[in-house]
Amino acid sequence: MFESDGTGGLGGGSADGSGGAFQVGADMLRGRAMPSLFEALDKQSEGTVAVDRDARVIWINAKYARMLGIPDPAEAIGREVEEIIPNSQMRQVVTSGQPILLDLMLFGTQRLVVSRFPLTDDSGTIIGAVGFVLYDSLHRLKPLLAELSRLEAELAATKRRLDERRQPRYTLQSYVGDSPASLEVKRKARLAARTDAPILLLGETGTGKELIAQAIHGLSARTGRPFVGVNVAAIPDTLLEAEFFGAVPGAYTGLDRRGREGRFKTADGGTLFLDEIGDMPMGLQAKLLRALQEQEIEPLGSDRPVKVDVRVIAATNVDLERRIQDGRFRSDLYYRLNVLPIRLPSLSELGSGLEAIAESILQEIAARTGLPGRGLTHEAVEALSRHPWPGNVRELRNVLERACLLTDNLRLTVEDLAEALPGVRHATGAPPARPVSEQSIHTIEPSTALPGQPAGTPLDYAAAYDGFERDLLGRALAASGGRAEAAARLLGISRAAFYKKMARLGLRAR
Known part of the structure; x- marks a missing residue:
């Protein structure tokens, strides 16, 4: 029994012996807590069993015996635990000395939620194990299982969205046009899809370089594997190395403790599309060259190379040979990337092929926005053909979508286009449309x-x-x-x- 020392504390003697009295009280409390905890678990659980070091049953409570179809618990004493509990893991606990917490055990058609703990003597030697059937059905765990299911569903949905984003959205049929220049692009794209050699896509902005990169990936043996695109110019120089090659935990301040995977690792087995490669810093170009030659990367903060299997497609709208002369691009990297160059023609080079591209864009706008399907008058096509289109297809799409929003006409006229692109009227000298009643x-x-x-x-x-x-x-x-x-x-x-x-x-x- 604990005695009050008159101060609200616990005591058992003089001030000089207070430490010893406290220890005695703690030992008594601990000695009482152990059997109390066991009794509480035994009372609250659906069943309890204990085994010796040979996994033979030395005790089982009546509730568990009835659950197992044993009328008298004494009938189980001395028998190996697997004889009365076929799927028991008690022997594993005795052998390993490690507990098994919140396990699911199948018993007939029932799923039992069980916990198992090793038993030791004063010297720490394993002398047996005790198991508790916490629940005889899963309904009591519904809140926990519902939360687990929700988290698993969210994880699966996130993974699915990531996988979808890493799959190509475009095929070679998406590259509209039957002009000789367009057909040549398609021919080279099919040839490029047969090998894993690096590809260099050349052309003005908005000519469809990423579309062709995705089409090549979809035609290649790597289809179904990740397609990862990255715009080199859009990433700050200080983050480029980690973004491309990853970083180990603690490589720099503010990095997640799990580290960073890097785009090369994300694209492993698939294709990495590097847009605006001409803007890559010189220091990073050397690491990219090594990755291409050796098919291995070295994450930031690590001295251990990591093997990757990545096909690289690079694209640029600048003159790389001029940049080599200016000392802004490595010649060895250029020759490594320029194994199979594909030049994409500008919109102004396509001539009559512009009409097919415009009609395809109008169909896409109608499908995406729900607006009525539109066409173009003959004069509107001629007006579009005369425009220089510095932004190429991207600019054409912008103009056509704006025109669709600004008019109810089902056939876009020169005047409709002039509202979206004022220069069209002046370039063509088209007469103003007559008012229609x-x-x-x-x-x-x-x-x-x-x-x-x-x-x-x-x-x-x-x-x-x-x-x-x-x-x-x-x-x-x-x-x-x-x-x-x-x-x-x-x-x-x-x-x-x-x-x-x-x-x-x-x-x-x-």
Whole structure:
């Protein structure tokens, strides 16, 4: 028993012996706590069993015996634990001396939540083990299991989103155009997909370099593996090395204690696309050259190289040979990257191929935004062809989307484009559009009625234009003997554009 010392504390003698009295009290409390804890666990659990050092049952409570189908607990004493509990891990606890906490044990069709602890003597020698069936069903753990399931679902969803982002969004069919320059790009891309050699994509900004890089990855043997793109110019020089090659924990202040993986490691087995490679600092170019030659990287803060299997596709819109002369780019890295160069033509070089690209962009805008599908008048196509397009396809997409937002016309005119790109009107000298009355929109004059339509039939603009275009394409097909390619030449449009119009209008070639 503990005695009060009159001060609210615990005491058992004089002030000089207070330390010894406290130790005696602590020992008594500990001695009582152990059996009390065991009794509490035994009372609260669904079953308790103890085994000796040979994993033979030395005690089992009545609840556990009944659960196991044993009428009298004494029948289990002296038997090996696996005889009465087939999936028991008690022998493993005795052998290893390590506890097994919150384990799931299958017993028939039941899943039991169990914990197992080794028992030792005063010298620390393992003399047996004790196990507790904490729950005879999982329903009591529903809150814990629900939280675990939620976290696992979030982890799986995050991993899925990351995997989706690392898969190519574009194929070679996404590179629209049938001009000789476009066909040459596609031919070289197919050749490049057959090997793992580095590729250097050359061209102005907005010409589709990343699109071609993704297409090559999708055609290669690495399809299905990660495609990781990084814009070299968008990353501060101080972070580039860690961003590319990773960093070990503690490599620099503020780094996560788990370290950093790096883009090369993320792309392992797949393709790493390095955009604007001409802006890479000289110091990092040497490490990139080594990674390309040796297929190994050295994370920041580590002296141990890490093997990687990465195919590198680089892209630039600058003259790398000029940068070599200026001392801003390593010649050895240039020759290593320039194994298979592919030059992408600018929009102004595509000539008649611009119309097919514009129509493809308009279809994409309609699908993405929910806006009505749009087309282009012949004058609008000519106006677009005369514009220099310094931003190439990226600029064209911007102009077309802006025009779609600023007008309700289903066929974009020069005036519609001029609202989105004022220079178009001045470049073409196109006359201003004549004002159109509401009556003229909804009523077709007898002289302009469509074949098979009575004069004065109310018709909206889209239907009227479709009828006119169907008649025009039909006459072109008739004049060219039913050959679509010849009919397209006759009308002065691309073959791809002609086929798209035929599909939309329900026409067929012979």
